[in-house]
Amino acid sequence: MPEHVAIIMDGNGRWAQRHGKSRLEGHRQGVENVRRIVKASRNLGIQHITLYAFSVENWKRPKSEVSALMSLLNIYLKKELEELLQNGVRLNVIGRIEDLPKNVQKTLLDTIEKTKENSQQILTLALNYGARTEILDAVAKYTSLVAAGKEDSAELDWETFSSCLYTHNLPDPDLIIRTSGEHRLSNFLLLQAAYAEIYFTQLCWPEFLPEHLLEAIEDYNSRERRYGQTGEQIKEVKKSISPA
Ligand code: IPE
Ligand code: IPE
Numbered sequence: 001m002p003e004h005v006a007i008i009m010d011g012n013g014r015w016a017q018r019h020g021k022s023r024l025e026g027h028r029q030g031v032e033n034v035r036r037i038v039k040a041s042r043n044l045g046i047q048h049i050t051l052y053a054f055s056v057e058n059w060k061r062p063k064s065e066v067s068a069l070m071s072l073l074n075i076y077l078k079k080e081l082e083e084l085l086q087n088g089v090r091l092n093v094i095g096r097i098e099d100l101p102k103n104v105q106k107t108l109l110d111t112i113e114k115t116k117e118n119s120q121q122i123l124t125l126a127l128n129y130g131a132r133t134e135i136l137d138a139v140a141k142y143t144s145l146v147a148a149g150k151e152d153s154a155e156l157d158w159e160t161f162s163s164c165l166y167t168h169n170l171p172d173p174d175l176i177i178r179t180s181g182e183h184r185l186s187n188f189l190l191l192q193a194a195y196a197e198i199y200f201t202q203l204c205w206p207e208f209l210p211e212h213l214l215e216a217i218e219d220y221n222s223r224e225r226r227y228g229q230t231g232e233q234i235k236e237v238k239k240s241i242s243p244a
């Protein structure tokens with residue numbers, strides 16, 4: 001099992017259009033699917049699941065759609081709290097949370113606080129998230145540490161810099177799934193995706209079922225992750241750790 005699966009949940013609008021429904025109905029079905037997939041990922045024993053729910057660029061959408069998305073998010077979090085608590089799921093958030101509507105921030109902080117002791121699974125929502133914004137925020141954080149004398153820029157390494165990212169408490173994603181047939185990352189986890197396996201499917205998010213998650217994981221398991229080494233080197237390592 002991949003330890004960390006991250007999903008770009010795309011295609012709610014197109015799914016709705018194909019079914020003669022409003023975009024809002026597409027987003028409602030999208031939220032239903034969040035429930036289904038988070039549950040399935042938990043049953044599969046995936047330790048970390050990260051969902052791209054709202055990007056910094058999504059503010060450019062019509063006001064009515066943005067506010068509908070915010071309100072769906074608020075309702076989802078409130079409804080889901082019991083389920084998270086019962087199943088030992090801790091909620092984590094990445095993104096500029098301070099720019100979300102006040103009521104959403106309050107629900108988020110409340111849910112994070114109530115689930116903070118849980119460790120069965122970490123559910124991370126990327127909200128008002130953008131990788132470039134994250135990098136700027138990390139640089140600002142790092143330079144303030146240098147100014148305070150807590151870091152020495154001559155010793156900057158990846159470990160230090162990545163501890164300034166929103167994802168400082170998460171492992172890098174092993175598998176990134178994008179639904180809806182688009183072949184792009186849309187400003188999602190650009191640095192953390194350095195060695196992620198990426199899986200694209202034509203299915204829109206509301207129709208991406210647990211069986212499709214399983215297909216994505218099977219595909220992931222058929223790949224060889226070489227991290228710059230040769231295939232032969234990887235086979236040697238595998239041989240040395242697997243019982244004869
Ligand atoms: C994903 O579905 C949901 C969000 C980005 C919030 P879209 O709303 O982007 O659906 P399409 O891409 O228009 O079909
Ligand atoms: C990516 O989807 C963002 C989320 C899934 C939240 P978009 O629909 O915003 O991406 P683009 O605009 O097609 O690249």
Ligand code: MG
Nearest residue numbers: 010011012013
């Ligand atoms: Mg889209």
